[in-house]
Amino acid sequence: MLNSCGPCGVRNLPHAEACASCGLPLEPRMPREEWEALSPQLRADHEKASGESVLGRRRWLENLRARRGIHTASGALLFGVLMTLMYIAWWRGHAAWLAALCALQFIAGGAAGHLINTKGGGSLKGFVIFESTFLVSFALVVLCGWADFPTDGRLAHFTVRAFWLGSLAATMLGLGFGRYLAFDRYDPSQ
Ligand SMILES: [Zn+2]
Numbered sequence: 001m002l003n004s005c006g007p008c009g010v011r012n013l014p015h016a017e018a019c020a021s022c023g024l025p026l027e028p029r030m031p032r033e034e035w036e037a038l039s040p041q042l043r044a045d046h047e048k049a050s051g052e053s054v055l056g057r058r059r060w061l062e063n064l065r066a067r068r069g070i071h072t073a074s075g076a077l078l079f080g081v082l083m084t085l086m087y088i089a090w091w092r093g094h095a096a097w098l099a100a101l102c103a104l105q106f107i108a109g110g111a112a113g114h115l116i117n118t119k120g121g122g123s124l125k126g127f128v129i130f131e132s133t134f135l136v137s138f139a140l141v142v143l144c145g146w147a148d149f150p151t152d153g154r155l156a157h158f159t160v161r162a163f164w165l166g167s168l169a170a171t172m173l174g175l176g177f178g179r180y181l182a183f184d185r186y187d188p189s190q
Pocket of ligand 1: 009
């Protein structure tokens with residue numbers, strides 16, 4: 001019966017007209033008179049659950065801020081290692097390009113980890129952030145390959161395999177990372 005706030009996810013009291021956490025207006029799920037007619041026990045249960053949700057969000061925000069560095073480093077390491085392994089396995093160009101491109105994967109992964117932290121987690125956001133990070137870094141890899149590979153079809157072969165596998169890896173990583181940081185995992189009232 002609690003009234004969930006769409007943007008922040010906090011569960012408010014059923015008659016609330018504004019979110020207790022982010023302050024945005026809410027459509028009440030029942031009029032105040034109806035709320036006051038509920039049994040004291042039922043109201044107390046709702047108040048407890050809603051209070052825990054507000055507190056949970058505060059702790060979650062503090063946790064995200066405190067661990068921004070860890071999440072940036074985790075993004076760099078996870079994305080960087082996955083992509084580096086893939087490119088090392090399939091790259092057929094010069095080693096200097098490969099080293100530069102692998103370093104880029106760690107930087108891009110760190111930026112994605114930082115961004116998903118500041119955006120507050122969630123599987124969908126994680127997917128969008130990590131998948132776009134992959135697409136941008138992959139486009140650069142292909143451009144460098146274009147300049148570096150001989151034109152005998154090996155670049156096309158590399159591009160197709162790396163695109164599908166990298167895309168899959170970025171999707172799984174983004175979904176998992178986003179889910180791990182999402183608020184509902186921290187909401188004790190759920
Ligand atoms: Zn809210």
